[in-house]
Amino acid sequence: MSIDYQQYLSTTAMRLEPSGIRKFFDLAASMDDVISLGVGEPDFITPWNIREFAIEALRSGQTAYTANAGLLELRQEISNYLNRRFQVEYQPENQIIVTVGASQSLDLAFRAILNPGDEVLIIEPAFVSYAAIVTMAGGVPIRVETNADNGFKVTPDQLEEVITSKTKAILLCSPNNPTGTSLNKDELTAIAAVVEKHDLLVVSDEIYAELTYDQEFTSFASIPSMYERTILVNGFSKGFAMTGWRLGFLAAPRELISVMVKIYQYTTMCAPTMLQMGAIEALRNSSEQVEKMRQSYWRRRNFTVQSLNRIGLECHTPGGAFYVFPSIKKSGLTSEEFAQGLLQEEKVAVVPGNAFGASGEGYIRCSYAASIEQIEIAMNRIGRYMESLVRTKNTVLEEVK
Amino acid sequence: MKLTNQELNILAILDENHRVSAKSIAMQLEMTEENVNKLIKKLEEEKVIVSYPTLIDWNKIEGKETIVAMIDVKVTPQRGVGFNEIAEQIYRYPEVRSLYLMSGTYDLSVTIEGKTMQEIALFVSNKLATIENVVSTTSHFMLKKYKHDGVIIEGEEDKDRRMVVSP
Ligand SMILES: Cc1ncc(COP(=O)(O)O)c(C=O)c1O
Numbered sequence: 131m132s133i134d135y136q137q138y139l140s141t142t143a144m145r146l147e148p149s150g151i152r153k154f155f156d157l158a159a160s161m162d163d164v165i166s167l168g169v170g171e172p173d174f175i176t177p178w179n180i181r182e183f184a185i186e187a188l189r190s191g192q193t194a195y196t197a198n199a200g201l202l203e204l205r206q207e208i209s210n211y212l213n214r215r216f217q218v219e220y221q222p223e224n225q226i227i228v229t230v231g232a233s234q235s236l237d238l239a240f241r242a243i244l245n246p247g248d249e250v251l252i253i254e255p256a257f258v259s260y261a262a263i264v265t266m267a268g269g270v271p272i273r274v275e276t277n278a279d280n281g282f283k284v285t286p287d288q289l290e291e292v293i294t295s296k297t298k299a300i301l302l303c304s305p306n307n308p309t310g311t312s313l314n315k316d317e318l319t320a321i322a323a324v325v326e327k328h329d330l331l332v333v334s335d336e337i338y339a340e341l342t343y344d345q346e347f348t349s350f351a352s353i354p355s356m357y358e359r360t361i362l363v364n365g366f367s368k369g370f371a372m373t374g375w376r377l378g379f380l381a382a383p384r385e386l387i388s389v390m391v392k393i394y395q396y397t398t399m400c401a402p403t404m405l406q407m408g409a410i411e412a413l414r415n416s417s418e419q420v421e422k423m424r425q426s427y428w429r430r431r432n433f434t435v436q437s438l439n440r441i442g443l444e445c446h447t448p449g450g451a452f453y454v455f456p457s458i459k460k461s462g463l464t465s466e467e468f469a470q471g472l473l474q475e476e477k478v479a480v481v482p483g484n485a486f487g488a489s490g491e492g493y494i495r496c497s498y499a500a501s502i503e504q505i506e507i508a509m510n511r512i513g514r515y516m517e518s519l520v521r522t523k524n525t526v527l528e529e530v531k
Numbered sequence: 532m533k534l535t536n537q538e539l540n541i542l543a544i545l546d547e548n549h550r551v552s553a554k555s556i557a558m559q560l561e562m563t564e565e566n567v568n569k570l571i572k573k574l575e576e577e578k579v580i581v582s583y584p585t586l587i588d589w590n591k592i593e594g595k596e597t598i599v600a601m602i603d604v605k606v607t608p609q610r611g612v613g614f615n616e617i618a619e620q621i622y623r624y625p626e627v628r629s630l631y632l633m634s635g636t637y638d639l640s641v642t643i644e645g646k647t648m649q650e651i652a653l654f655v656s657n658k659l660a661t662i663e664n665v666v667s668t669t670s671h672f673m674l675k676k677y678k679h680d681g682v683i684i685e686g687e688e689d690k691d692r693r694m695v696v697s698p
Contacts (some may be wrong), residue, residue: 151698158695168696175688258698307698429544429559436558479695502548502555 139273142266149258150485154469158479165508167496170307172371172452175264177412177419178372182308183410192403198395199387200228200379201406207413208379212364216339216349218357220381227390228401228409232337232365232378233259236301239333239361240267240381242389247406248298250333253284254487257307257335264301275489278457282309282448283317287322293324299331302350305338308486308495309455310431311449315348322353333361337378338418340369342450343428351381358383368451369420370412375405427452430498430505437509438496441516452499455483457498459492461519469494476511532577532653537562538570542579549583599644599673600626600651602659603637614638620662625628626654637669642645648672 136144153513158164183452199205205222212218220226229235236259240250246268252260254273261271262457272292276282289300305312313321325332334350351360365378380390394400431448438456440446445456458468465482472478483490533541540560553571557564571577574580602672606617614632621641622630627644641659645651651670660668676684683689 149698151696155694155696161695164695166693166695169693170698171693173691173693425540425543427541432561433555433558436561481696502551502559506555 142268146265148260149262149304151258151481154466154479154481154485157470161473161477164473164477164479165500165504165511166479167498167500167505167508168481169497169499170453172368172372172423173499173501174371174423176370176375177416179415180372180412183411184404186383187404187407192369192407194403196228196400196403196406198391198400200224200401201403201410202405204228204410204413205379207410208381211413212349212362212381216352218349218351218362220362221384224384225381225387227337227380227387227394228406229365229378229380229394230398230401231367231376232335232363233263234376234398235363235365235378235380236260236263236333236335237267238390238393239363239382240264240299241270241393242386243331243361244269245297247296249294250298251289252291252487253271253300253302254304255282255306255483255490256301256487257303257494258485260301260303262484270296271296272294273487273489275487276309276311276443277489278455278493281448282306282311282455283313284321286320289321289324293328293330297328297330299333300325301333301335303335303337304350305342305347305448305450307338307451308453308481308483308490309415310451310453312342312345312347312449312451313347315353318348318350318353322356322445325359326355331359331361332356333363334348336362336364337368337452341362341424341427341452343424343431344447344449347450351412366412368407369423370416372409372412375402375408377405377409401478403514413418427498427514430500430502433502434496434498434505434509437505438512441509441513443512443516448504452497454496454498455490455493456496457492458483458494459496461516461521464518465491465494471519472512472515476515478508478511478515532579534579537634538574541567541570542574545583546581584668584680586679588676588684590676597644597646598648599642599676600655601671602635602641602643602655603669603671604639604641604659605637605668606639607664609636609664617662617664621659621689624654624658626658648661 205226208226209222212220236276244267248269250264250269251274252271254275264271274284274288274292276284297356332350339347344459349359361522362381366372434454435445435447443456445454461468465484469482481495483493494519544556549596553567557567576660589597589639608614609616627641628644633640643651655668655670
C-alpha cells in the first residue's frame with residue numbers, strides 16, 4: 131500500500147522554497163578540486179584559547195543543562211561586550227538569551243512577536259533564511275528590493291512605500307550577507323524615523339558587527355529612541371570564527387525577552403554547556419585575534435574588489451562582512467547560468483545572486499574568506515571564463531551577420 | 532623606530548608569505564605598486580627586513596636528509612666584552628645555523644645542522660669544545676620538526692574542512 135504523505139505534511143513547511151544555496155551546493159559538492167568562493171564562513175579555525183576553554187569545560191565534567199537563557203557568567207560577558215563595543219546596555223539577568231546560533235535568535239524573535247498575517251519587511255538581496263523564518267513563525271515576508279546604484283542601501287522612501295497597517299517589524303542586516311553593504315549612523319537614523327513614525331519593531335541582525343572596514347560599526351539599538359524597539363541578534367559564528375559551535379545571542383527589552391525565554395525553554399532548554407564556557411573565553415580574551423582576522427579580511431576585500439573590477443565584473447566596495455557582490459550582467463547570462471558555467475569550466479564555486487532574492491539576479495556572491503593565493507587563482511580563472519564568454523558571443527554575432 | 536600603518540601592513544603580509552608579489556600587496560593595501568616597492572626597499576635598507584627565509588623540508592628529499600642538534604654551552608664570560616667575543620668565535624663557523632644568548636642554567640644556545648650525527652659530534656668536540664672559556668657542552672639531537680619559525684610543517688589544521696558552498 132502506498133501512502134500519500136502529502137496529506138500528513140504541514141502546508142507551511144511544504145510551501146517553503148528550497149534554498150538557492152542548497153541547490154547549488156549539491157552541484158558543487160559533486161566536483162573535485164574546486165576553488166570555493168562560495169562559503170559563508172570564516173576560513174580561520176576558532177582561536178586556540180577558546181577551544182582549550184571548551185575542552186577544559188568538558189574535561190572537568192560541565193555536562194549538565196544551564197539556565198534556559200544561558201550561563202549567567204556568559205550573559206554577563208555578553209552584556210560587558212555589548213556595552214564595551216557598541217555602547218548599548220543590557221541586563222544579563224533579564225535582557226539576554228544565549229541561543230543556538232544567530233539563526234535560532236532570529237527564529238525566537240519572530241515566534242515571539244508575530245501573529246498570523248503580520249508583515250515583516252525584508253531588505254533584499256538578503257540572507258537565505260530570512261523569508262522562511264518569518265513564514266514559519268506565521269508571518270508574511272514583504273520583500274523590499276535594493277539595487278547596486280546606491281550600494282544596495284534601503285531608503286526610507288522605499289520602506290514607506292510598502293508599510294501597511296499589518297507591518298509589524300523590519301528585519302535589518304548590516305553588514306549584509308550577500309552584498310557586504312554596511313549602513314552608517316546617518317542611514318540607520320533615517321530608517322529609525324520611519325520605524326518610530328509607524329510604531330514598528332526592528333530585528334537587527336548584527337552577526338557581522340566585528341567585520342567592518344571603512345567605518346565604525348553602529349548598532350541599531352544605539353540609535354536614539356531605538357533601544358526600546360530593537361531586538362538585537364548577534365553571535366559568535368563570523369567575528370570569532372565559531373560557525374560550528376552554534377552559539378548566538380539575543381538582547382532586547384525585558385518584556386520581549388521574557389516571552390522568548392518561555393518559547394526557548396519548551397523547544398531547546400539551553401545552548402550546549404561546554405561550548406558556552408568557550409564563548410566566555412572568546413569574549414574575555416580574544417579581541418586581539420578578532421582584530422587580526424578583521425585586518426586579514428580587509429586586505430582580501432581590497433584585493434578581490436580590485437581584481438573583479440579589472441576583469442570587468444563591476445563591483446562596489448562593500449563596507450563589511452566577507453562578501454562581494456559583483457554584477458555579471460555584462461556576460462549576458464543569468465546568475466545561475468554564470469555560476470554553473472564557471473563551476474563546470476573553471477572549477478570556481480560562487481553563489482548565484484538570485485539565491486538571495488529576485489533583486490540579486492544579475493549578480494554573484496563571492497566570499498573572500500579564502501587565502502590570497504586561492505583568491506588570486508580564482509580571479510585568474512574568472513577572468514579566463516569572462517574572456518571565453520566574450521569570444522563565444524563574438525562568434526555567435528559573426529554567424530548572425 | 533616608529534613605522535607607519537602602511538609599513539606595518541606590508542610587514543604583516545610579508546611575514547605571512549614572503550613570496551607574495553608587490554602587485555598583490557599593492558592591491559591588498561590599496562596602494563600603488565611603486566609605493567610598495569619603495570617602502571620594501573626602505574625596510575630592507577633599515578634592516579627591519581633582515582632576509583627572506585625559504586623554509587625547505589630537506590628531510591623530504593632523498594639524499595638530502597639533515598640532522599639538527601641544539602647544543603647548550605656554558606662559558607666563562609670575558610672581562611670587558613662579556614659573552615660577545617666568544618659568541619663571535621662561534622657564529623663565524625658556517626656549520627652554526629643560529630646562536631642565542633640565554634638566561635638560566637647555560638649561556639649560549641647553538642644550533643648545528645649536519646648530514647650525520649658523526650659530523651655534528653666532530654664539530655662539537657673539535658671546534659666548539661676547544662674554544663677557550665667554553666666550560667661545557669650538552670648536545671640535544673632534534674628528532675622531528677613540527678613547527679618552525681611560526682610555520683606548521685605538516686598540520687591537520689591546514690585542511691579546509693568547510694563545505695564548498697554554505698549560507
Ligand atoms: C546575515 C546572517 N545572519 C545569520 C547567520 C547565521 O549565523 P549563525 O551561524 O550564528 O546561526 C548568517 C550565516 O551565514 C548570516 O549570514
